[in-house]
Amino acid sequence: MKELCQKEIAYESGFNQKRPIALVRGKGARVWDAQGREYIDCIGGHGVAIVGHANPQVAEAVAAQARKLLVCPGSFCNDVRAELLTELMRIAPAGIARAFLCNSGAEAVEAALKIARLVTGRKRLVAAMRGFHGRTLGALSVTWRREYREAFEPLIPEVSFVPYNDIAALEEALSGGDVAGVILEVVQGEGGVIVGEGEYLRAVQGLCRKNGTLFIVDEVQTGFGRTGRMFACEHHGLEPDLLCLAKGIAGGVPMGAVLIHERLGKMPPRKHGSTFGGSPLACAAALAAIRFILKERLPQRAAELGAYFMEKLRGIDSPAIREVRGLGLMVGVELKERAGPYLSELAERGILALSAGATVIRFLPPLVISREELDQVVAALSEVLP
């Protein structure tokens, strides 16, 4: 394993800060390293592995589609793409009528920002402090953390950041009537698993409508059952103008999407596009993943198991814990100290978890994880904390 990691570290760009573990196989909520060591995976490819690793239905759909047709540009129609779009419209929040298909979360955000400018004819954007929307130049422009942004400035101009969960600040930011779009997460993931308040999110939607501003909800991390509903918007009855999706949409195959509200109408040809967006391979994988999510009622499972998991975590008696919070199976344990050293100790005990900011341990397990596996996660955490 050491040799394998050395090779990868030598030849990769360096942008990824590597852990010295080489993962080579997965099944359900578990992964195995090159030496055959087993882990319960609460990283899930940063929230991607919603339907579990090596999901047989997704694997079968990918293999069958690869044998049939891998390439079909957006300028032609395709059977699986038409079927996926129909399925997306069926499960989408009320009012959604169209979708743009792309390949990642950042691409979905880029498309949403461009659509906001295109439709409103305005330039300004408003985003939230602690928000994260991706690392391409547009998405980075609405991402809060200075460490990610500063080497790349100037980014797109006329972006303001407002405190999250603060209605008055948002009202003030929109008052000039010149904002193209407000972009928010329903639960801020990278920012520390900060749960948006329903009253706040509904007020944002109302203020956007009043000011002719598009309400862009970024559900790249919260979508497809993660928070206990198919889309986190549904917890609060939100009807965003644009809904950004990616991560688990295609069971692990790269894909992103922007769902577009009916009231925005059809987009003009050639103003945006993507070579690989909506490839038959990704569409076939997404259809299989969405059908699995529905059949196994994974949103409900996330709601039940998330509540169970958080209750158990809250039962850990440790002076290091400041707060346990989350929604569904998107869970953060905020510590009074740095999270990093505990992530290594958890990995030594066969549990993979990630951080969200400096002090939060974040759990984004596949939604197929069992109660017993969650019990093991809780036991390991209580062992490593003081």
Ligand SMILES: Cc1ncc(COP(=O)(O)O)c(C=O)c1O
């Ligand atoms: C809320 C949110 N938006 C956008 C992104 C960017 O997605 P990607 O890494 O697929 O570009 C992420 C990634 O973690 C995310 O959590």
